[in-house]
Amino acid sequence: MTDSVYRIQGATGEWEVVIGLEVHAQVTSNSKLFSGAATAFGAEPNAQVSLVDAAMPGMLPVPNRECIRQAVRTGLAIDAQINKWSRFDRKNYFYADLPQGYQISQLYHPLVGEGAIDIALDDKDPENTKRIGIERIHVEQDAGKLMHDQHPTMSYVDLNRSGVALMEIVSRPDMRSPAEAGAYLAKLRTILRYVGSCDGNMDQGSMRADVNVSVRRPGEPFGTRTETKNVNSVRFVMATVEHEANRQVDVLESGGKVVQETRLFDPDSGTTRSMRSKEDAHDYRYFPDPDLLPLELTDDFIEECRASLPELPDAKRHRYENALGLAAYAAGVLTAEVETARWFEALLAETAKAAGKREAEVAKQASNWLISEFFGALNKLGKTLDTSPVGHEAAAELLALVADGTISGSIAKQVLEKMLAGEGGAAEIVEREGLKQTSDTGAIEAAVAKVLADNADKVEQYKGGKEALFGFFVGQTMKAMQGKANPQVVNELLKKALG
Template identity: 55%
Template sequence: MTWEVVIGIETHAQLATQSKIFSGASTAFGAEPNAQTSLIDLAMPGVLPVVNREAVGCAIRFGLAVGSKIDQHSIFARKNYFYPDLPKGYQISQFENPVVVGGQIVLQLGQGDDLVEKVVNLTRAHMEEDAGKSLHEDFQGRTGVDLNRAGTPLLEIVTEPEMRSSAEAVAYARALHSLVRWIGICDGNMQEGSFRCDANVSVRKPGQPFGTRREIKNLNSFRFMQQAIDYEVQWQINELEEGRAIQQATVLFDPDTGETRAMRSKEDAQDYRYFPDPDLLPIAISDEWIDRVRGEMPELPQAMRERFQALGLSAYDAAAVTASLEIARYYESALKVAGNAQAKVAANWIMGDFSARLNREGLDIEAAPVTPEQLGGLIARIADQTISNAIGKKVFDALWQGQGKSADEIIEAQGLKQITDTGAIEALVDEVLAANPGNVAEFKAGKEKALNALVGQIMKAAKGKANPQQVNDLLKKKLS
């Protein structure tokens, strides 16, 4: 009998605020050590926290995006433990009455026509403050503590243990990553720690109760998540198959060895002694506030996918053009110019030449030299046969190089307009036939390839601008 893998994910998403959750210090990344700390972040004696409204707004926004219940009487609690990067000796978090209760994330698994959807249920999402950073390397025998990050607002998003493979876990993390960026509550920068996941992993025989879980901490890339979970699952299976029980533990993934190992600093069974923070009062979230946040919410990826599928995109293509809000916005803007009938063509352009070019040049979509309106204009000219597909690629290239403000301008300036006048094409055909009697003879002798050579000659003579369909039709007529 095989083993079943059970995975639940806790994600810490750094909320996109200017200042910290309980102080007026900046949340910007990369400042001089401890220079972005207020007296509050340093936990000076006598200081008190005051809640950042925007952090609560971000949490509400997330809750609405995943269909949660928003607790309108949310409470901050203290989580008590000692650690050098936790200046107060407690973390202000939420325990009972988190701001977001329940909710769902829909994942697309698989490729192309095999694409299936899976719903992952969320348990909750709560606001909390980040800890500082311990630097272990630079000081002989000492650890340095930088509290710049202490007090940065986080939303901790917790799933039910519903994922059954590392692939599902990664798909969930990707979907969540895309969503938090989509709704603008988190920049998603994983290198800077703005989006980090902990994976709770256990294995069991199907139908049995959950096994003992081990928590892999601080996974900051999708690839590491996959590797870490795969290693951990195999390790747990080996342990169990050799008759050893799994001990609950917190583990770290070492990307260099590809292995997980238990953290020494987390050996003690923790008793966090949560209790409502007496310095902070319950957060009242009014219906008006919720409505206002709802009103400001961009259309969500699920709704957008459904709309695009109604225009004729496959589920896979619809998922591809909604992989991020930036792509989706680009696609929509291009489509607005190209026309809805070009939905599929526009998707192909964006997922094909456009993405390839961005990749090749290492550019983000925001930095693309071709605007969606320009691309839409180009697609429209192909659609109305002003230019051919092949010329289209040439125009795209010209747009990318900044050779013109629009496809029309480039077509006009470079004389790329397709030749559709039958008389003009016929003249070209006649000219080429007369100049290439060899090819004509070969074709007549049954060599189909000779036709391609003739088409090539005609297109060359037309500088690629002749309508290829018309050329083909005329050529065949003349040779028959």
């Protein structure tokens, strides 16, 4: 990344962009942070509201152990300090989506302290990373949802989200380009999904980012920042940074001052607009929630959280490279999404088992096939691994047939197409269609002899030094054998025949 420093070229010179993200991630849990109400997405409005969520008189919050556990696991996954003593505070303000008149959050003593994640901007070189600091993770309640388009004069309130647990993950202002901001959010999402503490469904609002942007002359102190709220995709975060940084440069270069304010991103125009300035900011009157005791974690609890963590993406990528011998790029692709890694590992295990080989022996084959054959084929069908008509077991059967020489790679392509079309399992298709490759030297020798006889001119040229023609003879022989010849045997016999 050092080779591509991001700078905005203004009329008066270069500007550096400084970015920090506050990511709100909905904690994966069956019930809310302080009540027993369910959290599933898509329920009927107000179907998942307990007396506590509706702030009925005399109702009290009780912390949900699972939400705390998920936040601690997340903290451990980003190498963060876990605060064994933390506390909930009330953030007071009036709004119709906030029944209590306050949000229970953690201002003064967050659950998780300093941590960091490493981001890579170059897919081809995942080892070239930049460390982005994370200041803290605190746990807080989500608010309800207001619907303003249901009635001409009234707004409707849906409290299903009210009280759902969120992690607020606050980065340091360590990012310097739209790409870094995008990579940070994507990497964070990957980690959360590996950990299983957030489903990362940005389109359902499970993850959203407040984007803090400022600009400065390189090397100078931080400029005044703006905060763009609730940006809900990697692409939009990048667009927000890009637009906001350029807007600020324009303001500064035309002699103005950047106003510290809250802004909104408009996905249709790709621009941001002002929501409220610092002068309108609420005085939230934070104070410790007297309904809740401080949260004190035992070492046992923290160790239990640590033990429950899966292999995380960076560790997995290193293992793929070192233990399985995959190229850095492939290892990066396979570990970017937890589902892909899971699918790959299942495929690997089943292929090794079916082929009677060690995993490391079939890893490259499985990885190449997955990345260069299967993803493309699924893509054409508009499917993903989740919705694939061919599961990893069926795929392993196919790969095992290649691994043990039953079919060639090119035949495997045809077989996969038939499998995707629902025409049966790999072995079944190979059997039915007679696609088994032959190593019968007699048949192949006959085919070679015919190809060489039919192409006597090319044989002359080959012998005259045009060695590139060897591939042509292989192709012709394979064609004559309808693709079913063992390519290795073809090679050997051709070499022998051509002397």
